[in-house]
Amino acid sequence: MSTHEFRMTMQLRWRDMDRLGHLNQAVYHVLMEDARDGLLAALPLPDEESVSYVLARVELDYRHEVRKEDGEVEVVVRVGRVGSKSLTLENDLLLPDGTLAATGSTILVRWDRETRGAKEISPDERAVLTGAGDASGAGADPR
Template sequence: MDVPQLPATSEFNFIANCHTRWSDEDNLGVLNNAVYLTLLEEARFQYFSHLELLHLAKHFNFLLGQTNIRFLAPGRGSTQVKVAIQTSKLGNRSFTQKYRLYCPLTDIIWAEAEAVMVVWSQKARSASDMPDEFRARINEFEGM
């Protein structure tokens, strides 16, 4: 598996503000690996909210098709975390996003990730085309 290739944090157009809980730590006293996926999901929600695309959720859905997380430093519970997020590719039925998770108190990068999201038709139970409004809004925001 290839390591996610990410630009510098300054090149991301959106940074989500998240928070971990003390209970997110495992018995080693570090952030449980499953929590990272939740942080990516929270960042996606904030990103689409910022782009005013949440209203489209009633008309289309997407599923996580693939993800790749490279863990760089142990995360901690009960602290602030920032997630830089960027949509790096728009296909006809999928899109790719890149993420950098870091602690703003120390600037230590906890992880870098990449995810492929697949546009999904629940009715057809298959991948479907991306809505034009969704594509246009992301193209404009990301300068694609």
């Protein structure tokens, strides 16, 4: 298990809401994607130009309603399991008062752009993703 965690605060917009005044279910996925991208960009992955991941699975559990009046949400993503060709990221979506509004996980598969298929996670990537040999917690958002 890694100690890498990334947090970002996102403002809620009128267009993010459904007819009942709740955060639209599709927007949860966009928020998780933005946080995922932020985490991966913050990690010092080797040879960044060739490192690609594709989304293989998303799980999302809605715990508490999110309304426009909440103003913003904080999205938290952390590296969970790192497999031979995939990694699991764990997500939380928090209201301003800290209420857990949603939890989820995503599985990303290491992608080979040339062969258009899954690829082994290199030992160097694994070390970064798991935090092995990285006592500083590099890549984690300091908030």
